[in-house]
Amino acid sequence: MLRIECPCCGPRDHDEFRYGGDASVTRPAYDDPDFEAWYRYVFVRENPAGLHREYWQHVVGCRQWLVVERDTRSHTIASIRFARETRA
Amino acid sequence: MRRLAIGGRIDRSQPMEFTFDGRAMTGFRGDTLASALLANGVRLVGRSFKYHRPRGILSAGPEEPNALVTLGTGGRREPNLTATTVELADGLVAESQNRWPSLKFDAQGINGLFAPFLSAGFYYKTFMGPTRRAWMFYEHFIRKAAGFGRAGEEPDPDRYDVRHLFADVAIVGSGPAGLSAALAAGEAGARVVLIEQDFALGGTLLSDPQDSESAAWLSGMLARLAGMPNVSLMTRTTAFGAYDGNVLGLVERHGSGTADPKEGQARQMLLLLRAKSIVYASGALERPLTFANNDRPGIMLASAARIYLNRFAVLTGTRVVVATDNDSAYRAAFDLATAGAEVTIADSRAEPIHDLREQARRRGVAVRTNSLIANALGRRAVRAVSLSEPGGAATVRCDLVAVSGGWSPTVHLTSHFGVKPVYREDIQTFVPGKLGAGRFVAGAVMGGLTTAGAIEQGHRAGVDASAFCGAAKAVQQPVRLELTEIDAGPDDSPLGTSLRPAPLAQLVRGGYGSPAILPELHRPRRSGETSHAKRTRGGDEEGAKLAAGKAFVDIQMDVTTQDIALAHREGYESVEHLKRYTTLGMGTDQGKTSNFYALSAMAGLRGMAVPEVGTTTFRPPYTPVAIGALAGRSIGHHYKPIRRTPMHDWHVANGAQMLEGGLWMRPWFYRTSGRDVNEAYVAEMRMVRETAGLMDISTLGKIDVQGPDAAEFLDRVYANGFARLPVGRARYGIMLRDDGIVFDDGTTTRLGERHFFMTTSTAKAADVMSRLEFLLDTAWPDLRVSVTSVTYEWAAMSVAGPNSRDILAAAFPDLDVSNEALPHMGLLEEQYRDMHLRIIRLSFSGERAYEIYVGASLGNEVWCRLMEAGAPFGLKPYGVEALGALRVEKGHIAGPEIDGRTTLDDLGLSRMVGKRSGYVGEVLERREAFSDPARPRLVGLRCFEPGKQLHAGAILFRPNESLQGHGLGRITSVTYSPALDAWVALGLLAREAAVEGAEIVAASPIIGQAVRARVVSPIFLDPKGERLRG
CATH class of the missing domain: 3.50.50.60 (FAD/NAD(P)-binding domain)
Incomplete structure (x- = not known):
């Protein structure tokens, strides 16, 4: 069982969170008409064996979206930040 | 076998009464069920999985393959427990397993005679291909014959x-x-x-x-x-x-x-x-040894014999042969001898590593070196063993064989x-x-x-x-x-x-149906050891006779050395294949005593070293865990949370049949409307169309959206525009996913310049909320918007029907609810006495209708007020079945149509969006594949065969087309329409076939029915929407 150190709520079990997919892909601007960019954002994934940046939302806690760096081989978590901070 | 008068870690002052197969016995506090059975002279405790061979207690721990029992009665019945780990308790009721009619006489013991046919892969070979049908017939008997204990069928009363x-x-x-x-x-x-x-x-x-x-x-x-x-x-x-x-x-x-x-x-x-x-x-864990008939009752791990003696004060044999290939078993031999048993050690090596001969001599223990155990004699209990020694074969009488093949x-x-x-x-x-x-x-x-x-x-x-x-x-x-x-x-x-020397099975020969492989072949020959065949006068033939009988590797699953050789011959060489082909290690003991032998045997057959063969994967659980323990308190009523609306008790008290939807309990229909759901929903539909009905819609997802950029945010989130929605007006909105597929629909009302009130479908409420937060947190953190779920804060109800306005006016006489003050899609937010009311004129049913929102704690009060004021106007409640039917008549889409596969165009909603841009899902919605003429489009279907009805999920075909395959589409929602007196449906049908007026066949293969219908507009009733305006 993973434990995620929520920057707002402290260490919590992963079942309080909702997985939100790959956080390493860049979402095009809302009015970006580039089909290729949207295609890559929605469908193209790296699937690395190693560190993976991914979104988790603390749904039954503070409801913040987080960016978690997790090693897909060992489930070791390297870093956790608010998604808003990684973006801004 | 007997209990000693002194010693052990049992409390002789606390006797415990228990029964085994109905026989009353006594043990002591501190006993396991196994030690108590042994103390009561019970050697035979079960029948084996496949061959129904008599079995006794092998171990004193969780590795036990044989002594499986069922404990308890009725709902407490728990099968397949190892007697060796069950703590003896007063009033314990234990039963042996896999025997009929009784343990001593087992009718299926005869399976042993059919053994040549029950080898590894028997089921695959016998019941695959042309004979597969036979499996249907024989399965019941085979499953009954081979198996473990039976679980209780009543609910478990325990916590x-x-x-x-x-x-x-x-x-x-x-x-x-x-x-x-x-x-x-x-x-x-x-x-x-x-x-x-x-x-x-x-x-x-x-x-x-x-x-x-x-x-x-x-x-x-x-x-x-x-x-x-x-x-x-x-x-x-x-x-x-x-x-x-x-x-x-x-x-x-x-x-x-x-x-x-x-x-x-x-x-x-x-x-x-x-x-x-x-x-x-x-x-x-100590390993047993593999030799012919190594499964007979009275054959026990050396460490177990010592545990029964020293911990439980049970002497498990008086004439003991300790068969070992390592020093550790000498300890058991010495303790048994000290307790008065006559002990012979059969050591397969030339000499023990430690100087143990002198100690043995002092205790009167005979040591035979270069002595390999070859066979066990006796059926329900061991009587003697055959030893293969350099001077020839020897037979030693005994009532206990303590074996040790090293430790894992x-x-x-x-x-x-x-x-x-x-x-x-x-x-x-x-x-x-x-x-x-x-x-x-x-x-x-x-x-x-x-x-x-x-x-x-x-x-x-x-x-x-x-x-x-x-x-x-x-x-x-x-x-x-x-x-x-x-x-x-x-x-x-x-x-x-x-630990040295552990046996390393080196199984090289042994034909299908031939006598068991000679025991010496299961392990490498050590320096100084002579070949078995050479030692036995008469060579191989004599040796084979000596070791005749089944030599079990996995005692619980009845897997023998022959089965492993067979698997190898047939190419199942990988340990993962070996395991699945022979079922080795797949019993409740997960091969704790057998896996190592199997690996080393396969290594020997393939001429490889053990590590090259590898191990199968170890997975939890180490020992079986009761499902009850995993479920904990999450059973029955507590299996999952239940959400009740503020008006729940009213519904129940007034004849509602409740239905679970998501986690919500919602009124399905009211028994006051009809005897069953089919009668009730039609009556409720008529009522809404002719007078008025009241529906609890508190389950809708409700999201409060506020901030300077709220309008811009909603304009991006919804496919249709929201930026220019005037204050005090509501709009139907539809959201797409990033990939262009329709996500959810609902209405959003503008309460103020910077304040919106969004509703979502009941099912998608949580997903929509999470998605909005995702977009604000990750994609557009620059937008100054905050979203808050207010689903639980607001009770909501919809009064619908021609009389709805009169009812509203009667319930709240001071409010102006005229068409001018509150037109279709209008908002009225007022303080009415102590109640803050939010009334939005919205219609899902197609009738004039008002959604009334009020603080959750006042929900029931407002509901009752409406019911009371509405009674003279014919107001009655209606449930979700009628609601679903009313919207089908109006061609409104819902969950069955928004199924995660349909686009706006599929659902005929492209016009709502027009040429807008900059909304979620816009770009990928224009994918070429989405305009494929084979893609389905939303259509209406009207059944024209009298006396027949349409069924949801039916597959659509052209007339005269064979009713095979996936057809051209499917029916998503269906209802009887009292207004049209016909069965009507919404469906998704390939564009090329979706021509109004065309005939179509709706086939429901599961119920063996095909009904003819005509493709029509999905809006069956009031296409101009006159009923909901004015």
């Missing part, structure tokens, strides 16, 4: 619970290594949890005589640990799995001393232990993180692989068997594990245990070497 635990250092196992680790970690100041599956602490120390030095060491250690407040000792608790984040799954059994738990106590408790570090001190470390838990065990050639066994940070091992699990070594390693592991958690107080030297020469016996050797 099971779940608890969460936290610790710095978790220690698995309470043998010398575990106790020593606990003391060191405790002294270092760590919070320690020590986990022991047995009801007594001490592990292997419990098998030493009670007056021994090791027993004194044990009681001294337990006293010291009991005095440490930071150390908790858990007995009757099995660590069955190790999971990510250093979580151990534990299951704790009740210890009431009675068969059933005391009032208020859980029978079993699932514990999730989160530990900063883990010390595995899980010990080792209990590496299971250490391997649960995907850490493959590694092979140690020097001691011929697997030990734990390299463990991750914070995980330590100590004691026999590392391959060593000396007590002094285990204490030393445990101490070190305890210090390291607590240092890992930052607990580093000064720790005293370990409490050493210097065993005397006699007690130390064969195990007083340098670390590891006492």
Whole structure:
């Protein structure tokens, strides 16, 4: 069982969170008409064996979206930040 | 077999009454069921899985393959428990398994005669291909004949619970290594949890005589640990799995001393232990030997015979043959001899490693070296053994055969993180692989068997594990245990070497149907050992005769040496294939006593080294866990939470049949409307169309959207525009996913310049909320918007029908609800006395309708007020079945149409969006594939066959087309329309076939029906929407 150190709520079990997919892909601007960019954002994934940046939302806690760096081989978590901070 | 008058760790002052197969017996507190059975002279405890061979108790622990029993009666019945781990309790009711009509006379024992046909892969070979149909017929009989115990069919009356635990250092196992680790970690100041599956602490120390030095060491250690407040000792608790984040799954059994738990106590408790570090001190399991008829009752592991003698004061045999290939079994031989048994050791080696001959002589134990056990004689109990010796074959009479084939470390838990065990050639066994940070091992699990070594390693592991958690107080030297020469016996050797030599099966020959493979072929020949055939006068033939009979590798699953040879011949060489083909290691014991033999046998057959063959994967659970324990309290009513609307009690009190939707309880229909749902929903539909109906819509998702950029935000989120929605107006909106598929629909009302009130479908409420937060947190953090779920804060109801306005006016006489003040899609937000009302004129049914929102605590009051005011206007409540039917008549889409596969265009909603851009899903919605003419489009279907009805899920075909395959589309929603007096449906139909007026066949293959219908507009009623305006 993973434990995620929520920057707002402290260490919590992963079942309080909702997985939100790959956080390493860049979402095009809302009015970006580039089909290729949207295609890559929605469908193209790296699937690395190693560190993976991914979104988790603390749904039954503070409801913040987080960016978690997790090693897909060992489930070791390297870093956790608010998604808003990684973006801004 | 008898109970000794003195000795053992049983309390003779506390007798325990129990029954086995209906026979009343007595044991003592401190007994296991197995030791009590042995003390009562019971040797035969079960019948084997496939051949129904008589079986006895092999072990004294969780590795037991044979002694499976069913405990309890009625709903408490629990099958497949190992008698060797069941704590004896007063009133215990135990039954043997897999026998009919009785254990002594088993009708299916005859299966043994058919054995040549029941070899590995029997079912695949017999029932695949042309004979597959035969399986249908025989399955019932085969399943009945081969198997384990039967579970109870009544509900289990007992309570099971779940608890969460936290610790710095978790220690698995309470043998010398575990106790020593606990003391060191405790002294270092760590919070320690020590986990022991047995009801007594001490592990292997419990098998030493009670007056021994090791027993004194044990009681001294337990006293010291009991005095440490930071150390908790858990007995009757099995660590069955190790999971990510250093979580151990534990299951704790009740210890009431009675068969059933005391009032208020859980029978079993699932514990999730989160530990900063883990010390595995899980010990080792003794391996049996493989020889012909090695499954006969009276054949027991040497260590088990010693445990029954010293811990339970049961002498399991008076004439004993100890068959071994290592020194450790000498200890059992000596103790049995001291207790008065006549003991012969058959040692397959030329000489024991330690100088044990003199000790044997002193105790009157005969030692035969170069002596290989070849066969066991006797059927329901062993009578004698045949030994193969350089001088020829010898037969020795006996009533107990104590066997030892070396030891296998209990590496299971250490391997649960995907850490493959590694092979140690020097001691011929697997030990734990390299463990991750914070995980330590100590004691026999590392391959060593000396007590002094285990204490030393445990101490070190305890210090390291607590240092890992930052607990580093000064720790005293370990409490050493210097065993005397006699007690130390064969195990007083340098670390590891006492495991030598383990048997390495080297199975090379043995034809299908031929006599069992000679035992010597199961292990490599050591220097100085002569070949079996050479020793036996007459050569191979004579040897084969000597070893005639089945030699079991997996005793529980009835897998023999021949089965392994067969699997090899047929190409099932990988250990994973071998396992599945022969079912080896797939029983409830998961091959604890057999896996190693199978690996080494396959290695021998393939001419490879054991590590090259590899091991199968170790997965949780280590021992079986009752489903009840995993479920805990999440059963029945508590299986999942239930959400009730503020008007729930009213619905129930007024005849509503409730329906679960998501987690919500919603009124399905009201019994006052009709006898059953079909009658009721049609009556409720008529009522809404002709007078008025009231519906509880509190389950809709409700989201409050506020901020300077709220309008811009909604304009991006919805596919249709929201930026220019005037204050005080509502709009239907539809959201797409990023990939262009429709996500959800609902209405949003503009309460103020910067304030919106959004509703979503009941089913997608949580997903929509989460999605909005995602977009604000990750994509557009620059937008100044906040979203808040207010689903639970607002009660909501919809009054719909031609009389709805009159009812509203009657219920709230001071409010102006005229068409001018509150037009279609208009908002009225007013304080009415003590109530804050939000009334939005919206229609899902197609009738004039108003959605009334009020604080949840006032929901019932407003509902009752409306019911009362509406009574003269014919107002009655209606349920979700009628609601769903009303919207089908109007061609409104809902969940069945928004199924995660449809686009706006599929649903005929593209016009709503027009040429807008900059909304979620816009770009990928323009994918070429989405304009494929084979894609489905929303259509209406009207049945024109009198007396027939349409069914949801029906597949659509062209007339005269064969009703095969996936057809051209499907029916998504269906209802009887009282307005049209016809069955109508919404469906998704390929564009090329979706021509209004065309005939279509709706086939429901499951109910064997095909109905003809006509493609029509999905809006069956009032296409201009005149009923809802004005």
